[in-house]
Amino acid sequence: MNKFTHGIIVLNPKLEDEDGIPIVHFLGLWQEPTERDIEDLEEELKCNSEFEQCGNINELEFMIANSEHIKMFNEMVDSGGGFSDINVINLN
Numbered sequence: 001m002n003k004f005t006h007g008i009i010v011l012n013p014k015l016e017d018e019d020g021i022p023i024v025h026f027l028g029l030w031q032e033p034t035e036r037d038i039e040d041l042e043e044e045l046k047c048n049s050e051f052e053q054c055g056n057i058n059e060l061e062f063m064i065a066n067s068e069h070i071k072m073f074n075e076m077v078d079s080g081g082g083f084s085d086i087n088v089i090n091l092n
Contacts, residue, residue: 009023010024013061
C-alpha cells in the first residue's frame with residue numbers, strides 16, 4: 001500500500017484527559033483534503049454505525065493531519081498495528 005501523504009483526524013474534545021484528546025477516527029488520503037472530504041467524512045461517521053460515532057457527531061472536531069500525524073499513522077500501518085495503538089493527541 002502507498003503511504004498516506006495527507007489525512008483528516010477526528011477528535012472528541014469532551015473526552016480529553018491528562019494524556020490529551022482522543023482520536024476517534026483517522027482518514028488517510030493521497031491528496032490534500034478539501035472541505036467536501038471533511039463533509040463526506042462527517043456524513044459517513046454520522047450514518048454508519050460501524051464507526052461508533054453516530055450518537056456524538058456534534059461533539060467531534062475535524063482537523064487536517066500535519067506531517068507528524070501522517071508519519072505516525074503510516075508507521076502504524078507498516079507495523080500492522082491497530083488504530084487503538086495511537087489513541088490520543090496532545091495539541092499543546
